[in-house]
Amino acid sequence: MSAVGTERRTIRVTVNGAVYERDVEARLLLSDFLRHELGLTGTHVGCEHGVCGACTVLLDGEPVRSCLLFAVQVDGHAIETVEGLAPRDGELHPLQRAFWEKHGLQCGYCTPGMLMVLKAFLAEHPDPTEEEIREAISGNLCRCTGYQNIVEAARYAAQLLRSS
Ligand code: FES
Numbered sequence: 246m247s248a249v250g251t252e253r254r255t256i257r258v259t260v261n262g263a264v265y266e267r268d269v270e271a272r273l274l275l276s277d278f279l280r281h282e283l284g285l286t287g288t289h290v291g292c293e294h295g296v297c298g299a300c301t302v303l304l305d306g307e308p309v310r311s312c313l314l315f316a317v318q319v320d321g322h323a324i325e326t327v328e329g330l331a332p333r334d335g336e337l338h339p340l341q342r343a344f345w346e347k348h349g350l351q352c353g354y355c356t357p358g359m360l361m362v363l364k365a366f367l368a369e370h371p372d373p374t375e376e377e378i379r380e381a382i383s384g385n386l387c388r389c390t391g392y393q394n395i396v397e398a399a400r401y402a403a404q405l406l407r408s409s
């Protein structure tokens with residue numbers, strides 16, 4: 246029997262449409278799997294305690310905090326990270342364009358988490374009120390912006406998505 250914390254498992258995960266099979270330690274966090282095993286460093290890690298929302302990714306379309314999941318827990322599932330947003334190199338997803346045009350970021354540390362939580366939210370709320378947007382991002386902390394431009398960017402992204 247292997248020592249606690251060193252047990253390994255082979256997992257097969259779809260990330261941004263590509264299938265990856267990796268042998269990982271059972272205790273490896275999903276955030277570390279994405280960043281260190283797959284090199285997808287767009288997913289940021291802030292608190293590592295489920296508080297800040299910076300590490301948010303989509304698990305089968307639903308926002309989750311990747312610092313609160315083990316990689317083995319997503320075996321057989323689909324993950325989407327910020328790297329999967331843009332339709333192709335050199336283009337921006339409407340959410341990215343909206344954050345860019347409405348100055349929805351400063352240091353950018355919270356931005357990947359904001360984008361992913363908003364992607365799931367706007368899919369279900371195509372024409373949200375400001376209050377609904379504020380509620381949707383209430384679990385994502387930003388130290389820089391005061392949130393106003395993030396809310397404006399989310400509203401503009403909703404408009405772009407409705408007209409696309
Ligand atoms: S790093 Fe995961 S919630 Fe803060």
Ligand code: FES
Nearest residue numbers: 351355387388389
């Ligand atoms: S833009 Fe700096 S933490 Fe949000």
